[in-house]
Amino acid sequence: MDSEEKNEMIVTPWEVRGKVDYERLIQEFGTQPLTEELIERIAKYTGKLHLQLQRRLFFSHRDLDAVLDLYDKKVKFVLYTGRGPSGPVHIGHLVPWIFTKHLQEKFDTRLYFQMTDDEKFLVEDQNKLSEMTKFAYENSLDLVALGFEPENTFIIYDVQDIDLLYDVALEVAKRITYSTAKATFGFQDSTNIGWVFWPAIQAAPCFIHTKLTGENVPALIPAAIDQDPYWRVTRDIAQKLGYYKPAQIHCRFLPGLGVGGKMSASEPETSIFTMDSPEVVKRKIWNAFTGGKGTATEQRKLGADPGICTIFQYFLYLFEDDDKKVAERERKCKAGETLCGECKTDLTKRINKFLAEHQKKREKAKNVLEKYHIKR
Amino acid sequence: MDSEEKNEMIVTPWEVRGKVDYERLIQEFGTQPLTEELIERIAKYTGKLHLQLQRRLFFSHRDLDAVLDLYDKKVKFVLYTGRGPSGPVHIGHLVPWIFTKHLQEKFDTRLYFQMTDDEKFLVEDQNKLSEMTKFAYENSLDLVALGFEPENTFIIYDVQDIDLLYDVALEVAKRITYSTAKATFGFQDSTNIGWVFWPAIQAAPCFIHTKLTGENVPALIPAAIDQDPYWRVTRDIAQKLGYYKPAQIHCRFLPGLGVGGKMSASEPETSIFTMDSPEVVKRKIWNAFTGGKGTATEQRKLGADPGICTIFQYFLYLFEDDDKKVAERERKCKAGETLCGECKTDLTKRINKFLAEHQKKREKAKNVLEKYHIKR
Numbered sequence: 001m002d003s004e005e006k007n008e009m010i011v012t013p014w015e016v017r018g019k020v021d022y023e024r025l026i027q028e029f030g031t032q033p034l035t036e037e038l039i040e041r042i043a044k045y046t047g048k049l050h051l052q053l054q055r056r057l058f059f060s061h062r063d064l065d066a067v068l069d070l071y072d073k074k075v076k077f078v079l080y081t082g083r084g085p086s087g088p089v090h091i092g093h094l095v096p097w098i099f100t101k102h103l104q105e106k107f108d109t110r111l112y113f114q115m116t117d118d119e120k121f122l123v124e125d126q127n128k129l130s131e132m133t134k135f136a137y138e139n140s141l142d143l144v145a146l147g148f149e150p151e152n153t154f155i156i157y158d159v160q161d162i163d164l165l166y167d168v169a170l171e172v173a174k175r176i177t178y179s180t181a182k183a184t185f186g187f188q189d190s191t192n193i194g195w196v197f198w199p200a201i202q203a204a205p206c207f208i209h210t211k212l213t214g215e216n217v218p219a220l221i222p223a224a225i226d227q228d229p230y231w232r233v234t235r236d237i238a239q240k241l242g243y244y245k246p247a248q249i250h251c252r253f254l255p256g257l258g259v260g261g262k263m264s265a266s267e268p269e270t271s272i273f274t275m276d277s278p279e280v281v282k283r284k285i286w287n288a289f290t291g292g293k294g295t296a297t298e299q300r301k302l303g304a305d306p307g308i309c310t311i312f313q314y315f316l317y318l319f320e321d322d323d324k325k326v327a328e329r330e331r332k333c334k335a336g337e338t339l340c341g342e343c344k345t346d347l348t349k350r351i352n353k354f355l356a357e358h359q360k361k362r363e364k365a366k367n368v369l370e371k372y373h374i375k376r
Numbered sequence: 377m378d379s380e381e382k383n384e385m386i387v388t389p390w391e392v393r394g395k396v397d398y399e400r401l402i403q404e405f406g407t408q409p410l411t412e413e414l415i416e417r418i419a420k421y422t423g424k425l426h427l428q429l430q431r432r433l434f435f436s437h438r439d440l441d442a443v444l445d446l447y448d449k450k451v452k453f454v455l456y457t458g459r460g461p462s463g464p465v466h467i468g469h470l471v472p473w474i475f476t477k478h479l480q481e482k483f484d485t486r487l488y489f490q491m492t493d494d495e496k497f498l499v500e501d502q503n504k505l506s507e508m509t510k511f512a513y514e515n516s517l518d519l520v521a522l523g524f525e526p527e528n529t530f531i532i533y534d535v536q537d538i539d540l541l542y543d544v545a546l547e548v549a550k551r552i553t554y555s556t557a558k559a560t561f562g563f564q565d566s567t568n569i570g571w572v573f574w575p576a577i578q579a580a581p582c583f584i585h586t587k588l589t590g591e592n593v594p595a596l597i598p599a600a601i602d603q604d605p606y607w608r609v610t611r612d613i614a615q616k617l618g619y620y621k622p623a624q625i626h627c628r629f630l631p632g633l634g635v636g637g638k639m640s641a642s643e644p645e646t647s648i649f650t651m652d653s654p655e656v657v658k659r660k661i662w663n664a665f666t667g668g669k670g671t672a673t674e675q676r677k678l679g680a681d682p683g684i685c686t687i688f689q690y691f692l693y694l695f696e697d698d699d700k701k702v703a704e705r706e707r708k709c710k711a712g713e714t715l716c717g718e719c720k721t722d723l724t725k726r727i728n729k730f731l732a733e734h735q736k737k738r739e740k741a742k743n744v745l746e747k748y749h750i751k752r
Contacts, residue, residue, distance in 0.1 A: 173571075
């Protein structure tokens with residue numbers, strides 16, 4: 001594999017590889033950039049911008065303007081996002097969830113959160129359904145630990161809650177041809193028939209609020225942009241079914257600690273899991289890819305590159321709320337005034353402090369998890 | 377359309393058309409003929425052969441020998457059959473159900489009966505899901521009216537009971553590629569993705585007994601042979617999942633009252649529905665296709681052809697248990713001793729007597745239907 005092939009951008013719901021060009025994704029997926037004007041309209045309701053919006057981790061959308069138009073007229077929306085529970089949760093997963101919680105609080109909306117144990121079973125040969133379902137419950141603890149309120153937060157476990165999803169999924173599935181699914185998701189003759197159907201299951205929560213409450217409002221989906229194809233087909237059929245098109249607000253991928261791509265549970269040494277011990281976090285961060293030079297002397301002389309540094313991105317999108325401080329860290333890095341060890345030590349402390357708290361809340365979440373389950 | 381095209385045999389799970397050549401179906405589908413030896417093995421347990429076996433309405437099978445081998449060794453089986461509830465039940469539907477009840481009583485087995493409201497919604501553009509679900513309950517009344525006992529009879533309503541089916545269906549679906557499904561069912565690019573997945577839902581009840589009870593026994597499926605493709609793919613993957621291959625016993629189609637094909641709810645004037653009034657039954661039978669001649673004089677002289685007569689088939693497969701009487705009816709028909717009006721009058725009386733009883737039992741079934749639903 002030559003370096004060009006290695007860096008080729010691949011972004012699908014199941015694979016993110018190579019250097020991601022977000023401008024190109026907006027073009028190719030046909031989404032809209034998140035403009036200053038839209039961000040101001042959000043700020044009208046949220047006050048101070050959330051870190052992840054301020055720093056443009058969220059950068060693209062579909063119909064966010066339409067959702068805000070309705071909200072201005074007192075028509076609410078519901079939030080919908082989810083997780084493919086094929087392993088433990090890492091910090092990269094928490095990023096859009098934290099932003100989702102911010103939106104939930106500021107706009108006072110319901111959140112439907114889908115745990116797609118069925119998907120993760122269908123798309124990987126070696127995955128066992130019972131294990132995916134187990135991860136779904138485990139992963140829910142991380143969600144609840146972030147402080148979502150049970151009155152407004154509804155976790156949908158696909159297999160356990162299929163009775164809530166199936167009739168809606170059937171209505172969706174009947175209106176998506178194999179041809180459309182093939183073009184959208186790259187299905188092939190070797191794709192299993194469960195996977196072929198599955199996009200209808202991911203579409204169903206867009207409309208479940210109406211089924212449960214009778215109230216027809218749009219869904220706004222905060223998610224990484226690789227999930228966009230699902231909502232694209234869902235949007236095409238929503239109005240035929242009498243619903244609003246689901247709107248989206250897309251985020252970038254929080255990189256792993258290695259070179260490029262997104263943080264992935266399949267590369268454990270480059271991902272910080274929520275249950276990692278302080279020692280493990282320290283080791284992983286110590287081995288992380290940075291923008292540093294080969295030697296300290298060289299770095300002091302030439303400076304380093306925070307633009308490609310994984311450590312810097314964690315400060316930027318998760319752990320440094322203060323714009324001045326983040327700018328100062330960037331300046332010192334570029335000037336060669338800080339060495340990578342210093343940032344790594346700082347980040348290790350912040351992450352371990354965050355995880356110590358998170359792990360406590362996660363333990364407590366076990367007692368209340370049932371409250372987040374949709375009642376029959 | 378020339379007459380050859382019109383008579384071309386089409387037999388798929390969704391369409392039966394033209395003159396059906398059952399010998400050719402055995403060849404093309406790769407099933408086994410029901411031999412004298414096998415029928416004797418059944419008789420060992422049932423005593424006197426059921427009318428529909430004696431007259432070879434059931435004519436083909438897969439693995440019935442294996443099921444009987446196990447039964448000889450005290451390993452039971454479960455029965456599984458079903459109904460696509462896209463309209464009211466007609467007498468043609470009752471035929472395999474009556475035979476199934478006979479098997480259930482003689483072999484003392486459970487029956488799982490699947491009402492496929494989801495399928496009927498997915499395969500016809502104009503079908504509404506709520507209407508299919510309504511027909512599923514309506515049709516259940518006809519099943520219960522036949523006298524199935526609730527202790528041993530479990531009706532699965534696909535949409536309502538999807539929580540019981542979904543995990544099993546996922547295990548099946550993961551092991552069937554789109555390519556296999558396309559080859560087996562003739563799916564095309566224009567087929568909707570719900571329909572593509574659906575064979576996995578029809579496969580699930582083959583294995584549901586194990587899920588519900590922990591007891592791993594084979595399923596024996598009495599059904600019309602057009603449903604065979606479903607079980608063919610199910611058989612291919614059963615052993616990978618640790619189950620017995622589902623066995624089958626196939627029946628011919630009870631013809632409608634028109635020329636050729638099977639009785640079909642989509643041609644109401646050629647089907648006798650269980651809720652038809654005596655007057656309607658009389659009219660439909662009076663207009664039925666027979667093997668009679670153009671005039672009474674001609675018929676008295678040349679005789680008629682019971683082999684193509686729809687009326688005669690009703691006596692043969694449903695309403696005349698006595699071999700001697702059926703032979704006498706055949707002889708008199710061929711000899712021109714009886715005219716069609718006589719047979720029609722006889723059949724009208726028998727059907728109306730049967731329906732009067734059936735309609736009473738069907739009304740009573742409303743009070744006990746809940747007992748046939750699988751408890752959680």
